[in-house]
Amino acid sequence: MDERLTRLQGLLDNAVCSAPEKIALRIGSSCTNYQQLDQMIGQVAAGFLDENINRGDRIAWLLPNCLEAVLVTLACYRIGAIAVPLNYRYVSQEIQDVLMRVGASLIVYDAARSADVQHLLNALPMVLAVEVRGDNGTRFNQWLEGEAQAEKVPVKENEPALILFTSGSTGHPKGVVHSQEGVYEAIDQSRSLFDFNSEDIVLVGKPISHAGGLQTQMLPALLAGGEVILEMKPTPAEAVQLINAHQVTEYGLLASDLLDFVEYLESTSSELPSLINAIGSGDAVPTDLHRRFRDCLGWEVMEGAGMTEVGCYYAANPRNGTRKWGSLGIAAPGMRLDIVRSDGSPCDSGEHGEIVLQAESATIGYWNDSVATQELFRNEWLHTGDLAYRDDDGYIWFVGRKKLMIIRRGSNIAPAEVEAIIDEHPLVHASVVVAVSNPCDGQIPVACVALLSHQEEDTEQTLRFYVEQHLAGYKNPVHYLFLEVLPRTSTGKFDRHALAELAGSQFVSTE
Known part of the structure; x- marks a missing residue:
């Protein structure tokens, strides 16, 4: 493959040429x-070169959603370096682990995390540390004050450009490597999926250290020449204020955050006349939440599914077209999807199987982990681990994660199916169903539930009766664990691993 300037390196070229003075980023009052x-x-890219950071070097950053995070990422792409965003909630040991695994040459970090970074640098003497947004941010400021601007460095399309670490909720995080070509394809596919154009104003409230914020929201909007309002994670009240103050047209949320957003809209009767699209992802959006969203805003929220290994959504309800509540929608632009049996043969309509895909945006592998890479790709198909079925109209219906399936006396129970029923009950705010080991049944389902109001004495019995009317007996939760708040992972999803441990400690072999 020849070296050349890639499409990723030219991400902003059209907007810079056609509308140089148009607002690209709005962050706070800036x-x-x-x-x-x-x-x-x-200027930042020139600063990297002055520090002897070159093509192929790994540049990590530990930053909240901010201008510096955007500059570092796009400066890496410009000179052929590899951007390694770190989850801003990582503790010192997790930061050190990632820096060592990728062999980072540089870490750019926020002043608020100075203690954590400085603590680990003695063990990593070869890593240059550059602080921003604090008293010790001189070096980064000098880069921005420099007169030099680095030229784009020709690279190969299949060269690594980005390493995103999985959340690690079900195991040790893996470094997912995306090429120059793959990163651009994910961005362009997202632009097409959301039909972004230069008139769009997009509120990004997901961390851009993850694919959801970076690849499906911020960079697609910039590719289209739109305006991005970059926030870390606004509360529902803050989001409403931002949407109305800046005439936001699109807002993407995790399904768990969408619930909080809708509840706020219901309690305040807020109107959002400029907002014309929103998407819920990360977990299934319950049918009742779809209905409540429509009742609030008069139109239907999109629902979709993606994964770090794809870099964007692989399926979603269409922006313009029929949306089926509760489904993942249809294959996203640029995706070739199939649902297969355990032997790899295609499933019939309505038959449950695993979603597999082929896409130009797919990862080129896990960083220094050939075994996991080989397990991910089989017969040139990427295996998502998501179980689903396709209806006669081609819409995909999520059943559950392959690794999360509960096997009770040889029968499979999909947590998502049980959660969908529990979440429909008017007393329930949200639920997560997990497996607990049991000597008789192998595994039993336990429902972890957050209620909308204080638990009454007969709440558990009320929920039990309700679920029994909707599901086969073997799928009914054996226990209910009521919590004020369901814990979340660093990416904002409900923390199934933590809840499984908690449920396991509460209900040890009692049945």
Whole structure:
């Protein structure tokens, strides 16, 4: 493959040429236009080169959603370095683990995390640490004050450009490697999925250290020449204020955050006249929540599914077209999807199997982990681990995660199916169903439930009766664990691993 300037390196070119003074990023009270953004990217890239950071080197960053995080990422792409965003909630040991595993040459970090970073640098003497947004941010500021701007460095399309670490909720996080070509394809596919254009104003409230914020929201909007309002994680009240103050047209949320957002809209009767699209992802959006969203805003929320290994959504309800509540929708742009049996043969309509896919945006593998890479790809298909079925109209219905299936006396129970029923009950805020080991049944389902109000004495019996009317007996939760708040992972999803441990400690072999 020849070396050349890639499409990823030219991500902003159209907007810079056609509308240089148009606002690209709005962060708090600060605005940056496309010309300024492009100039600052070149200055940071020149700073990297001055520090002897070159093509193929790994540049980690530990930053909240901020201008510096955007500049570092796009400066890496410009010179062929590899961006390694770190989850901002990582503790010192997790930061050190990632830096060592990828052999990072540089870490750019927020001043608020100085103690954690400085603590580990003695063990990593070869890593250059650059602070931003604090008293010790001189070096980064000097890069932005420099007159030089780095030219784009020709690279191969299949060269690594980005390493995203999985959340690790079900095991040790893996470094998911995406190429220059793959990163661009994920961004462009997301732009097409959401039909972004230069008139769109997109509120990004997901961390851009993850694919959801970076690849499906912020960069697709910039590719289209739109305006991005970059926040870390606004509360529902803050999101409503931002949407109305800046005439936001699109807002993407995790399904768990969508629930909080809708509850706020219901309690305040807020109107959002500029908002014309939203998507819930990460977990299934219950049918009742779809209905409540429509009642609040008069139109239907999108639902979709993606994964770090794909870099974007692989399926979603269409932006313009029929949306089926509770389904993942249809294959996203650029995706070839199938649902297969355990032997790899295609499933019939309505038959449960695993979602497999082929896409230009797919990862080129896990960083220094050939075994896991081989397990991910089989017969040139990427195996998602998501179980689903396809209806006669081609819409995909999520059943559960392959690794999360509960096997009770040889019968499979999909947590998502049970959760969908429990979440329909008017007393329930949210639920997560987990497996607990049992000597008689092998595994039993336990429902972890957060209620909308204080638990009454007969709440558990009420829920039991309700679920029994909707599900086969073997699928009914054996125990209910009521919590004020369901814990979440660092990516904002409900923390199934933590809940399984808690349920296991509460209900040890009692049945």
